[in-house]
Amino acid sequence: DAGVIQSPRHEVTEMGQEVTLRCKPISGHNSLFWYRQTMMRGLELLIYFNNNVPIDDSGMPEDRFSAKMPNASFSTLKIQPSEPRDSAVYFCASSLGLAPGRGGLETQYFGPGTRLLVL
Amino acid sequence: TQLLEQSPQFLSIQEGENLTVYCNSSSVFSSLQWYRQEPGEGPVLLVTVVTGGEVKKLKRLTFQFGDARKDSSLHITAAQPGDTGLYLCAGGTSGTYKYIFGTGTRLKVLA
Numbered sequence: 001d002a003g004v005i006q007s008p009r010h011e012v013t014e015m016g017q018e019v020t021l022r023c024k025p026i027s028g029h030n031s032l033f034w035y036r037q038t039m040m041r042g043l044e045l046l047i048y049f050n051n052n053v054p055i056d057d058s059g060m061p062e063d064r065f066s067a068k069m070p071n072a073s074f075s076t077l078k079i080q081p082s083e084p085r086d087s088a089v090y091f092c093a094s095s096l097g098l099a100p101g102r103g104g105l106e107t108q109y110f111g112p113g114t115r116l117l118v119l
Numbered sequence: 120t121q122l123l124e125q126s127p128q129f130l131s132i133q134e135g136e137n138l139t140v141y142c143n144s145s146s147v148f149s150s151l152q153w154y155r156q157e158p159g160e161g162p163v164l165l166v167t168v169v170t171g172g173e174v175k176k177l178k179r180l181t182f183q184f185g186d187a188r189k190d191s192s193l194h195i196t197a198a199q200p201g202d203t204g205l206y207l208c209a210g211g212t213s214g215t216y217k218y219i220f221g222t223g224t225r226l227k228v229l230a
Contacts, residue, residue: 004161031216035220042220042221042222042223043162043207043220043223044220045217045218045219045220048216048217050216055216055217056215056217091161091162093161095216097216104148104149104150104152104167104169104210104211104212104213104218105150105167105169105211106216107164107167108162108164108209108218110160110161110162110163111161112159112160112161113159113160113161
């Protein structure tokens with residue numbers, strides 16, 4: 001398996017522009033997670049899906065951020081409009097997501113991340 | 120709000136030394152995971168502990184889950200340059216797929 005695939009790997013954009021990050025989870029995985037990592041705040045969970053349905057978006061910073069999962073093999077995280085404080089590494093991760101009762105027991109497989117710089 | 124505090128935040132040691140990294144919370148977790156992240160890559164799972172007091176060993180790495188399931192430690196024996204990286208603990212809760220990640224410990228092992 002190719003693992004979790006993210007694109008682009010690097011993105012440089014100007015403040016106010018729209019940014020779309022893409023993720024392809026591991027085939028057969030039912031849960032998908034979007035994280036943001038910075039030196040100041042560490043690794044923060046933004047949103048996660050199970051069976052393509054958003055379960056918890058309490059970590060999404062504000063209305064400028066939105067995430068979709070139209071099917072089991074694709075998800076996007078969109079920032080519109082982008083701001084310099086959004087500069088970070090954004091990770092997508094997937095896990096089996098078999099049942100909530102197994103929460104805490106599953107392995108999350110992370111993609112290589114998208115390094116975003118907003119000027 | 121569940122928080123996981125890791126200490127120390129940074130650690131630079133010589134090859135061959137031993138070290139311990141701590142992960143503490145005021146909340147109870149049903150499981151505790153440890154991940155290692157290398158520069159330019161995503162975190163990779165090292166171990167999952169689920170029982171209070173549980174100890175797991177992975178070669179030179181020893182992981183322990185606190186009796187009350189609120190804290191954990193990672194001990195590395197005879198550290199090697201290949202152990203260099205960011206170590207993250209993550210707390211899991213039964214009934215949710217969500218994990219809370221710790222603040223991280225950045226380890227550098229000098230040859």
